[in-house]
Amino acid sequence: MHLKKVETMTEASYAERARAKKMAQAHALEIDDALISDLVETFYRAIRDDALLGPIFEAHVTDWPPHLARMEDFWASVTLESGRFRGNPMLKHIAIGGLDDRHFNRWLVLWNRTLDSIAPNDAAAQVFREAAERIAGSLLTGIKVQRDGLAGVSRAKEKQSC
Template sequence: MTEPGYAERARAKKMAQAHAMGIDDALISDLVETFYRAVRSDALLGPIFEAHVAEWTPHLARMKDFWASVALEPGRFRGNPMLKHIAVGGLDHVHFDRWLVLWNRTLDDVAPNDAAGQVFREAAGRIASSLLTGIKVQRDGLGSGSSARETLSC
């Protein structure tokens, strides 16, 4: 048997660090389920999700894989979130700000400690900024003015 390469060691280290903070598949499942209950009942985001998510069970499974890929195990999720969000149409900073508010409230209730919560907060902030930037570039072109990071208030 050969010694693990850099990528394998990096993945193992990331998983060990996550587990040490209490981040595991059970936490991610609880986080995603709790968050999307809040989203579905939200006056701003609920109607958007209801219009674009036909089957919630597979959507939640994909979101669990997505967040597991972010926090635990790179490569678990396959897909293109940017294209999905561009296809929704009409999304702007107000939607991502609200998404982050709901996400952070959920973390306040679900995260086992501040360190675990911070992992998910920072990732969500980067993801929201990236998606908003991509949407603005797609909609307005490269010369669209302010960056997404400047327009997100959370």
């Protein structure tokens, strides 16, 4: 029993050190809650004005201030390891229905434009860009698997490699 407790404490200590290290690295790049708030608010203004994505968000977001606060928590968890975000983005995006490559590509274009105008430096922008690309890819893959099964994802990858 004592060994199990030591292992759990060691794992917790490791996780805490890893979170602290990631947060210190982010802060060194000038990534903080103020930047994330500015980024999220500016990005979602662009989303709401976008002809492709605006109508989708307007149909699914009924109260913007809580949504923006939730997205700030999400990006703080991604970049600062804050642990403030709780939720399942995959289920939310699957529930929308009809999302495909063009929606995620447009989302990334708007995200990158926002980063170009908001990010304090190229290294900070790169942290957000890489995270957004991973997230978009993961969500799109999950949506395709839900809609078409694994065979549909394999077919899509075959088309991309041709």
